[in-house]
Amino acid sequence: MRPLRVVIVEDEAATARNLARLLTAIDDKIAIAATLPSVAESVTWFSDQANSYDLIFMDIRLADGISFDIFKQVAITKPVIFVTAYNDYALPAFKNNGIDYILKPFDEQEIARALQKHNDFFASNRDEAPALAVEAMLQQISLLTRSYKKSFLIHFREKLIPVEAIKIAWFYTTNEIVYAHTSDARQYIMEFTMEQLELQLDPQQFFRANRQFILNRDAITEVDFYFNGRLSIKVKPEPAESILISKARVPEFKSWMNR
Template identity: 70%
Template sequence: MKSPRIVIIEDEAVTARNLAHLLQLIDEDIAITAILNSVSESITWFNLNVGTYDLIFMDIRLADGISFDIFKAVSITKPVIFVTAYNDYAIQAFKNNGIDYVLKPFDEQEIGNALTKFKNLFSLGEKDINTGRIELLLEQINQISKPYKKSFLVHYREKLIPVEAAKIAWFYTANEVVYARTIDDKQYVMEFTMDMLEQQIDMQQFFRANRQFIINRQAITEVDFYFNGRLAVKIKPEPAERVLISKARVPEFKNWMNK
């Protein structure tokens, strides 16, 4: 069969580029049709580009929500390979539902195996996915209780020191580097992307405010109304940039704050 036309849905730019690079190392004829970075952008793109792709690599958590929400808004029948950092129990849910996945950080052999599986299914005529399986998968993953990281080992002045997750006021990304600022106003460089952090920290305690910030509930001092239905969140220590919650995510943020 011809090489597939692939759509990548991933909100971490460096992760998306890495995945695209590995795919084209495996098969130089693969066409990366689009790289999408949010639920809203994906919904718009799929509505406008029916039939222009063969396979989707889809991250689960995006900056503006869960990627499963895309399936609720548009009809997607092409095969999907999920990108995940979930633990072994959640992976079992993927296997039980017959849906393929690759783990972060990416391994070239795993991606190659996933592509081979796709090509084998395609050659047998199985070109569509069962959306019922997607819904069951989401339900199972939501029910999974996973252990969260209690501390991170970080580099600091030529040493490695542990930093408690609960003492991190916020995570921030700039120029593809992720920083952690602690409640006592110390800053460290993290060895994880924002997406990977979301899979490892307790999201009952933290909230992905936007593409740049993940904030700790304990760091919030005030929430102000902002332009166009957005919210401006004041946190301590105070960052150089304003922390904004988009209008679309305001209900989710309010529900999180009320828990």
């Protein structure tokens, strides 16, 4: 049985080396076919080496652009496992298509699980299934490459007030009303639900801390350890209620903060 030929698309050399080491430690039959650091080099390599690999581990954000730009320039018909430093909201949709993703920092068990899923999903039909999976994945790309709201036009005292998204420190909901609290301590009532705001806000800048709060990265001043594995988040301006991150979401929050 020939080795599983893996291509790593990752612009951080140390991260690429670590991933390659983990992959070969998990399965000694894996061979690293190439390590590609950019969109441009990936397009060139995949154009010339269409049949020289079986699986791709691909970082989403590269030094010269978003890795999805690769798919716009060259046909990728083999399965992809995405690598990301934070949990993009659209990524779970890939799982339904035989595409997977893992979060940085890497966890060996997560990599092993993704590899096993790949083996199980494509074992029955290695030629056709990857193409179908990639085609389905491309339908999701627009969700991750969409432009996010730069400002909101908010109804306030019989006027419409433009408020820049970056100046909103946090969003808060109570009694089915959503409030936006700005960095200069002004408060506005929003016409969107928290779920709608999640889809409109840049996930690099805003994080859904819990059911009540969405936080702007720039508003976070301190992160404290809290009872039972949770985190307590301090923001400025300070809200009346405490902002807690559940134990289950702590890794995701840390990855988001460490990007």
